[in-house]
Amino acid sequence: MLRTAMLRTGVAKLILITAVVLTSANSSFAREWRGIVPLRSTRTDVIRLTNQCADQKEACRFTLGTEDVHILFSGGLTAENRECASRLPPETVMFIALEPREKLKISDLHLDKRRLHSVDGSDPVVHDFKGYRTDDGLVVSLFKDRVLQIVYLPSETDAAPCSDYYRQPESFAQIKLAHMHVITGLKASETTKAGEKLRVSADSTMNETRGYTWTVSAGKIIAGQYTKEVTIDKTGLAGQKLIVTAEISEPFGRHTVTATCVVQILP
Numbered sequence: 346m347l348r349t350a351m352l353r354t355g356v357a358k359l360i361l362i363t364a365v366v367l368t369s370a371n372s373s374f375a376r377e378w379r380g381i382v383p384l385r386s387t388r389t390d391v392i393r394l395t396n397q398c399a400d401q402k403e404a405c406r407f408t409l410g411t412e413d414v415h416i417l418f419s420g421g422l423t424a425e426n427r428e429c430a431s432r433l434p435p436e437t438v439m440f441i442a443l444e445p446r447e448k449l450k451i452s453d454l455h456l457d458k459r460r461l462h463s464v465d466g467s468d469p470v471v472h473d474f475k476g477y478r479t480d481d482g483l484v485v486s487l488f489k490d491r492v493l494q495i496v497y498l499p500s501e502t503d504a505a506p507c508s509d510y511y512r513q514p515e516s517f518a519q520i521k522l523a524h525m526h527v528i529t530g531l532k533a534s535e536t537t538k539a540g541e542k543l544r545v546s547a548d549s550t551m552n553e554t555r556g557y558t559w560t561v562s563a564g565k566i567i568a569g570q571y572t573k574e575v576t577i578d579k580t581g582l583a584g585q586k587l588i589v590t591a592e593i594s595e596p597f598g599r600h601t602v603t604a605t606c607v608v609q610i611l612p
Contacts, residue, residue: 376483376497378441379409381416383482384499384507388418388436402436404556404571413444415555421572422510423546429507439510440517441497442555449492451477451485464515478514486518494518517554526551528604531591536609539583542567543608546574547591551602555593562588582610 376382380394391398391405397414398405403421407414419430419437430437456479464476464484475487482498496517498504504511526549533545543564547557556571563582569575579587587608594601 376479376481378443378497381438381441381497382499382503383438383440383497384433384503386438387434388438391416391438401570403569406571408446411446413446415442415571416440417554417556417572421556421569423573426507426510429510432506439507440554442517443495443497445492445495450490451487451492452490454485454492454495456483456485464518476515476518482514484514484518516552526595526600526602528591528593528602531589531604531606533589533606533608536611537579538611539579539581541579543577543579543587543589544569544574545577545589545591545606545608547593547604548573549593549602551593551595551600553593557591557593560590560592562586579610583612585610 380386381391388398388402388405395407395409395414397407397409398416403418405414405416405418417439419433419439420435422430422439456477460479461477462479464478473489476484477487478484480501482500482504484496484498485492486494486496498511498514498517528547528549528551531545531547533543537543545559547553549557553573556573557575559566559570559575561577563585564580564587565578567576567578575589575591577587577589587610588605589608590603590605592601592603
């Protein structure tokens with residue numbers, strides 16, 4: 346009897362330990378999208394698994410199936426996050442943002458409601474906009490019950506090397522009612538020599554995690570498309586004026602703002 350009781354106690358302890366280990370393991374692994382996991386996958390993995398992003402090194406946008414996809418790589422981080430980028434393999438996936446092209450409800454995501462946390466990214470005035478996050482790195486933005494955006498982030502364990510960057514998960518899917526969103530400015534030298542690379546950065550009152558769409562009147566964008574800072578090759582433009590335009594939109598195309606700057610190219 347004693348031996349049987351001890352055996353049962355031992356089995357019970359083993360089951361408890363196993364349950365704790367499984368719970369810890371589940372909370373330490375981030376969700377994946379098509380086999381791609383933030384901070385564990387790189388642009389090489391994205392190209393292999395989706396056949397996309399071959400010509401976009403800092404950030405990438407494309408449509409796959411019924412989803413519009415935006416992926417930021419570590420090379421597209423701004424200057425204040427350079428230390429984070431230096432700790433990661435080149436072209437590491439920072440986050441994946443999806444916008445469904447067809448009507449999708451939060452119930453279609455089959456999330457455990459007990460593990461959903463409300464975030465502060467929703468508009469305090471318009472209650473139809475809501476945001477939720479999970480412990481394993483998923484952030485969802487809603488209008489009423491319709492999913493506007495799904496963002497895949499790393500788990501808390503994986504995010505440790507870049508904890509400052511991921512400190513506010515809600516910022517990656519922030520939904521607010523726009524009253525007068527504007528691009529507050531484009532930063533670039535008013536004049537620059539033809540042989541120099543031109544860098545232009547943007548700031549906006551809108552959520553900037555998904556970056557800007559950049560266009561130029563001449564020259565070629567060689568880095569930074571869909572990020573906050575773009576690099577332009579001005580070869581052959583001596584004596585000309587270059588117009589640089591930045592555009593940024595909220596998820597679901599609710600609001601779009603643009604700004605331009607003019608740069609004189611010296612001989």
